[in-house]
Amino acid sequence: MNAHTLAAPPVASRVQHHGGNELTGTAGLLRFALRRDRIRIPAWALGIGSLVGYFGAVVPLAYPDQAALQTRAEIMKDPAGALLAGPGYGLDNYSLGTMIANEILGMAAVASALMSVFLVIRHTRAEEESGRAELIRAGRVGRFAPLTAALATLLVANAAVFLVLSAAMLANSLAVADSLAIAAGVGLVGVAFGAVGAVTAQLTEHARPASGMAGAVVGLAYILRGIGDSQQLGGSTLSWLSPIGWAQQTRAFFDLRWWPLLLCVALAAVLAPVAYILAGRRDLGAGLLPARPGRASATRFFVHPAGLRLRMERGSIISWCAGLFIFALLTGSLGEAIVASFEAQPEMAAILGMATTGDVLRGALAAFLKYFAMAVAVYAVISVNRLGKEESEGRTGAVLSTKVSRQGWIASALLVTVPASALLLAVSGLGLGLGALSTAGGESVVGEFTAAGLAFLPLVLCFAGAAVLAYGLHSGTWWVWVLVVASLVVGLYGPALNMPDAVLDAEPFGLVPAVPSVELDPVPLLWMSAAAVVLTAAGTAAFRRRDLEA
Amino acid sequence: MTAVIDVRGLNKNFGRVRALDNLDLTLDAGEVHGFLGPNGAGKSTTIRVLLGLLRADSGTVRLFGEDPWERAVGLHGRLAYVPGDVNLWPKITGGEAIDLFASLRGGVNPKRKADLLERFDLDPTKKTRSYSKGNRQKVALVAALASDVELLVLDEPTSGLDPLMELVFQQCIREAKDQGRTVLLSSHILAEVESLCDKVTIIRQGHAVQTGTLAELRHLSRTAVVVICDGEATSVASLTGVHDVHQDGDRVLFTVDDDALPAAMAHLLPLGIRSFTSTPPTLEELFVHHYGNGVRAAAGVEES
Ligand SMILES: Nc1ncnc2c1ncn2[C@@H]1O[C@H](COP(=O)(O)OP(=O)(O)OP(=O)(O)O)[C@@H](O)[C@H]1O
Ligand SMILES: [Mg+2]
Numbered sequence: 119m120n121a122h123t124l125a126a127p128p129v130a131s132r133v134q135h136h137g138g139n140e141l142t143g144t145a146g147l148l149r150f151a152l153r154r155d156r157i158r159i160p161a162w163a164l165g166i167g168s169l170v171g172y173f174g175a176v177v178p179l180a181y182p183d184q185a186a187l188q189t190r191a192e193i194m195k196d197p198a199g200a201l202l203a204g205p206g207y208g209l210d211n212y213s214l215g216t217m218i219a220n221e222i223l224g225m226a227a228v229a230s231a232l233m234s235v236f237l238v239i240r241h242t243r244a245e246e247e248s249g250r251a252e253l254i255r256a257g258r259v260g261r262f263a264p265l266t267a268a269l270a271t272l273l274v275a276n277a278a279v280f281l282v283l284s285a286a287m288l289a290n291s292l293a294v295a296d297s298l299a300i301a302a303g304v305g306l307v308g309v310a311f312g313a314v315g316a317v318t319a320q321l322t323e324h325a326r327p328a329s330g331m332a333g334a335v336v337g338l339a340y341i342l343r344g345i346g347d348s349q350q351l352g353g354s355t356l357s358w359l360s361p362i363g364w365a366q367q368t369r370a371f372f373d374l375r376w377w378p379l380l381l382c383v384a385l386a387a388v389l390a391p392v393a394y395i396l397a398g399r400r401d402l403g404a405g406l407l408p409a410r411p412g413r414a415s416a417t418r419f420f421v422h423p424a425g426l427r428l429r430m431e432r433g434s435i436i437s438w439c440a441g442l443f444i445f446a447l448l449t450g451s452l453g454e455a456i457v458a459s460f461e462a463q464p465e466m467a468a469i470l471g472m473a474t475t476g477d478v479l480r481g482a483l484a485a486f487l488k489y490f491a492m493a494v495a496v497y498a499v500i501s502v503n504r505l506g507k508e509e510s511e512g513r514t515g516a517v518l519s520t521k522v523s524r525q526g527w528i529a530s531a532l533l534v535t536v537p538a539s540a541l542l543l544a545v546s547g548l549g550l551g552l553g554a555l556s557t558a559g560g561e562s563v564v565g566e567f568t569a570a571g572l573a574f575l576p577l578v579l580c581f582a583g584a585a586v587l588a589y590g591l592h593s594g595t596w597w598v599w600v601l602v603v604a605s606l607v608v609g610l611y612g613p614a615l616n617m618p619d620a621v622l623d624a625e626p627f628g629l630v631p632a633v634p635s636v637e638l639d640p641v642p643l644l645w646m647s648a649a650a651v652v653l654t655a656a657g658t659a660a661f662r663r664r665d666l667e668a
Numbered sequence: 669m670t671a672v673i674d675v676r677g678l679n680k681n682f683g684r685v686r687a688l689d690n691l692d693l694t695l696d697a698g699e700v701h702g703f704l705g706p707n708g709a710g711k712s713t714t715i716r717v718l719l720g721l722l723r724a725d726s727g728t729v730r731l732f733g734e735d736p737w738e739r740a741v742g743l744h745g746r747l748a749y750v751p752g753d754v755n756l757w758p759k760i761t762g763g764e765a766i767d768l769f770a771s772l773r774g775g776v777n778p779k780r781k782a783d784l785l786e787r788f789d790l791d792p793t794k795k796t797r798s799y800s801k802g803n804r805q806k807v808a809l810v811a812a813l814a815s816d817v818e819l820l821v822l823d824e825p826t827s828g829l830d831p832l833m834e835l836v837f838q839q840c841i842r843e844a845k846d847q848g849r850t851v852l853l854s855s856h857i858l859a860e861v862e863s864l865c866d867k868v869t870i871i872r873q874g875h876a877v878q879t880g881t882l883a884e885l886r887h888l889s890r891t892a893v894v895v896i897c898d899g900e901a902t903s904v905a906s907l908t909g910v911h912d913v914h915q916d917g918d919r920v921l922f923t924v925d926d927d928a929l930p931a932a933m934a935h936l937l938p939l940g941i942r943s944f945t946s947t948p949p950t951l952e953e954l955f956v957h958h959y960g961n962g963v964r965a966a967a968g969v970e971e972s
Pocket of ligand 1: 682685705706710711712
């Protein structure tokens with residue numbers, strides 16, 4: 119062995135190694151983070167940009183003249199339209215620009231906010247949780263370097279979103295300043311929520327609740343501005359409590375003002391130091407609350423794989439329940455206003471894809487229920503995808519080496535996902551019904567909508583089944599998300615954008631009978647149930663045939 | 669000369685769990701120091717405090733004479749750390765991971781890296797996801813050993829290594845020692861500690877119950893003697909410091925305190941010794957003694 123050719127003892131290097139500060143190593147970590155995100159960041163930026171690009175391509179087709187545009191503007195004046203879209207600046211002279219500012223900006227801002235939350239937490243708390251941060255921090259890396267590198271990555275990612283979005287808008291020959299204001303708004307909302315993520319990352323020991331908390335703040339911000347915007351044209355005080363509202367308050371393409379964006383900057387500038395203070399005070403790997411000793415032995419319930427699963431997912435199910443219920447309650451309480459505006463303008467309901475005959479209230483709420491079912495489908499896919507995470511982190515092998523069979527393992531996951539999906543659907547319907555009860559509708563509406571929510575269960579389970587298939591095939595989950603997102607986009611925007619009938623008819627959420635406004639037709643539900651069973655069985659069979667990854 | 673590591677009266681609580689309880693630990697430059705204790709004794713916690721990753725509740729902690737919480741970055745340029753459970757990023761190669769860690773310490777010696785890769789038989793072009801446990805461990809070991817640092821902080825560094833690699837590791841540590849580096853080695857592999865360490869600290873429930881050279885620790889334990897004499901060897905039982913005397917055929921077995929051994933020899937010599945074997949306590953016996961019985965251990969000689 120050539121030990122003696124090794125370098126001399128490094129005592130001489132002591133001087134050169136000395137010094138360094140809390141930020142040492144940031145540049146290296148930033149380079150590494152960008153490398154790890156070299157696919158993710160462009161993918162998000164292109165995704166957000168293509169939303170606008172697509173809109174720009176389709177709107178002229180769907181709304182060939184000003185009269186057509188104005189019919190859409192009327193919808194956006196309505197509280198229900200404002201709730202989903204924006205404050206409604208420039209509705210009297212609606213154009214592609216004002217339409218993007220009013221209807222797309224909010225969605226794009228939510229997307230960049232979620233991208234930012236996930237990004238920051240992935241590079242901070244998730245690294246600590248995995249133990250990799252310990253190895254990193256044992257190097258010449260300052261206490262604040264990982265957080266600083268994560269925030270710098272955040273800026274890079276949102277700069278990419280800004281650039282792609284600007285390019286997409288300018289490609290549609292929209293006014294330069296207003297286009298830049300919208301792109302900057304989306305990017306800065308991302309930065310602000312990235313700072314929210316930087317704070318929640320300091321609070322919990324695990325990455326998932328940190329993402330959950332920050333994600334809930336994003337949802338809350340969207341709801342706040344939704345209520346605010348539906349209260350009055352141009353938004354009310356509530357709209358100004360939301361960073362997403364700030365981006366919309368630039369009044370792009372109507373009467374541009376830049377200063378609301380400073381509020382986003384200010385929020386980030388306040389939150390980032392909070393994150394630094396918290397990071398500087400705590401131990402690596404620790405949360406804000408000290409660990410408490412738990413139970414010494416497992417409950418009978420917990421030792422079953424499904425019990426374990428429920429235990430792991432309990433917190434997220436509760437959060438989803440609370441979020442959907444609150445949103446549903448608010449939506450339901452707008453029922454009266456929606457009915458009033460639909461009675462004044464029946465063509466609006468058609469454009470929103472809602473029933474125009476019979477009970478207008480029930481028809482409108484049934485259409486809204488569809489949006490909640492879409493959210494539950496997202497939950498179901500996330501819930502099933504947890505199987506893949508368990509496996510890649512090496513926990514599945516330990517379970518499958520016991521008496522638990524492979525189909526039993528998948529069944530135990532579904533034993534949580536299926537009832538939880540049913541619960542979330544019922545809770546959404548209940549919220550809508552209760553909200554409507556307080557304004558209009560009569561008492562029967564509560565029970566009707568709770569049951570109507572459950573009509574979406576077979577469809578939601580089809581998405582869960584697709585996720586099981588992806589897991590069984592080990593194909594990656596991307597194609598399931600493509601299905602989900604395509605269904606959402608067609609379901610949300612399809613009727614408004616005059617998409618071809620063939621596309622609209624294939625949109626699965628539209629296939630579910632919109633009870634209680636129409637008769638319950640069991641045939642599509644039976645087909646969907648069969649599809650869900652087939653997908654799940656195929657996924658299980660595939661899982662039994664393949665190698666375990668870790 | 670200041671000690672490389674100097675910990676005095678260190679306390680650390682996690683909520684209601686007392687992880688470290690008045691811990692003392694001293695390492696002089698150039699020393700290979702074994703850090704031993706049962707599971708949950710507080711070894712990893714001590715090391716994380718030394719790295720400035722956890723903040724001490726009370727007590728003084730000095731690394732190269734400085735506070736690791738305040739001066740973590742500067743100090744980390746002078747040490748390399750290997751944990752017992754190495755988690756690497758998927759989608760990068762082992763070679764890239766090594767360069768990343770090494771560059772975070774201020775650079776790697778490429779020749780030494782290549783040499784270590786060869787000795788540890790590690791393929792640096794494989795993606796980390798496909799590495800076995802032992803190979804992930806090797807990544808961290810190569811990154812640490814290839815760095816020009818004065819102190820190696822190793823927390824069960826060889827967990828998962830095969831016996832051949834264990835020997836390579838021991839050779840590398842000896843070389844490090846020859847180069848004048850200081851090593852803190854937490855380990856459950858007693859043979860490794862026995863063959864490498866100048867000094868050993870045994871901790872139990874967050875408190876150092878023994879510190880010293882292996883010889884000093886042995887000194888605290890009894891030597892086992894088997895003797896065959898012409899005369900009546902069982903008479904050694906009358907000496908102070910001689911215990912557990914019993915006869916097995918013509919052999920007489922007893923244990924004797926280290927400092928009573930000369931007297932016992934003097935007693936046996938006139939009896940006509942035909943055969944004599946004395947076995948110093950193995951490290952394992954020392955551990956069973958210390959791990960298993962905190963009361964007796966605490967009553968023993970405390971660290972100097
Ligand atoms: N983050 C933490 N939160 C709560 N308790 C902790 C935490 N880290 C360590 N402990 C507790 O502190 C004590 C010391 O743990 P430590 O990991 O230092 O033991 P160890 O000596 O390294 O054990 P092992 O030989 O098993 O590696 C244990 O009781 C452990 O449960
Ligand atoms: Mg340990």
